[in-house]
Amino acid sequence: DGGITQSPKYLFRKEGQNVTLSCEQNLNHDAMYWYRQDPGQGLRLIYYSQIVNDFQKGDIAEGYSVSREKKESFPLTVTSAQKNPTAFYLCASSISTESPLHFGNGTRLTVT
Amino acid sequence: AQSVTQLDSHVSVSEGTPVLLRCNYSSSYSPSLFWYVQHPNKGLQLLLKYTSAATLVKGINGFEAEFKKSETSFHLTKPSAHMSDAAEYFCVVSDPRYGGATNKLIFGTGTLLAVQP
Numbered sequence: 001d002g003g004i005t006q007s008p009k010y011l012f013r014k015e016g017q018n019v020t021l022s023c024e025q026n027l028n029h030d031a032m033y034w035y036r037q038d039p040g041q042g043l044r045l046i047y048y049s050q051i052v053n054d055f056q057k058g059d060i061a062e063g064y065s066v067s068r069e070k071k072e073s074f075p076l077t078v079t080s081a082q083k084n085p086t087a088f089y090l091c092a093s094s095i096s097t098e099s100p101l102h103f104g105n106g107t108r109l110t111v112t
Numbered sequence: 113a114q115s116v117t118q119l120d121s122h123v124s125v126s127e128g129t130p131v132l133l134r135c136n137y138s139s140s141y142s143p144s145l146f147w148y149v150q151h152p153n154k155g156l157q158l159l160l161k162y163t164s165a166a167t168l169v170k171g172i173n174g175f176e177a178e179f180k181k182s183e184t185s186f187h188l189t190k191p192s193a194h195m196s197d198a199a200e201y202f203c204v205v206s207d208p209r210y211g212g213a214t215n216k217l218i219f220g221t222g223t224l225l226a227v228q229p
């Protein structure tokens with residue numbers, strides 16, 4: 001079955017450590033996205049990539065980094081510079097940037 | 113500027129009764145509008161979308177939404193709630209100035225729907 005796989009489902013880290021969240025898709029989609037979800041708020045775009053080897057900052061990119069070396073993969077690194085990293089992170093993909101989003105099941109990151 | 117407001121953060125209905133989740137948008141242009149559903153600890157799933165064709169849009173699982181330009185609303189309805197409908201629902205608007213680009217989506221803050229037996 002085609003879909004988006006995010007791993008791990010739950011992730012715990014100590015403050016000051018970088019952590020990388022995995023996102024893999026086998027939908028053959030060109031565009032991929034990372035969103036952050038906090039309670040009582042809508043989703044906020046962190047980074048997106050329209051094509052391999054290209055990515056753009058979203059609305060809240062500070063403290064995050066990404067890479068897009070392969071079409072299927074779009075890992076997100078939460079760096080120690082991110083002041084409030086505890087959140088639910090959602091990866092999504094779409095055929096193009098005008099097509100609806102398909103979401104993974106998310107990674108819940110807790111930093112203490 | 114584009115914006116979207118979900119008027120209720122929580123809605124509770126009894127199984128078998130109608131569902132109404134309210135969404136108002138603000139846009140200087142004719143936007144594209146979407147409803148997504150999120151079950152606990154899951155990603156979002158597209159329920160339906162409006163892209164300037166028919167104003168009454170039918171989605172999956174018996175949901176539908178009506179685009180009312182005069183009221184700047186895009187409310188989500190379902191005639192009869194089922195227990196499996198309990199989830200969080202997001203109204204989303206995209207800015208047509210950007211060709212409806214997905215990276216320009218604006219998400220509402222969500223409405224949590226509870227369905228009582």
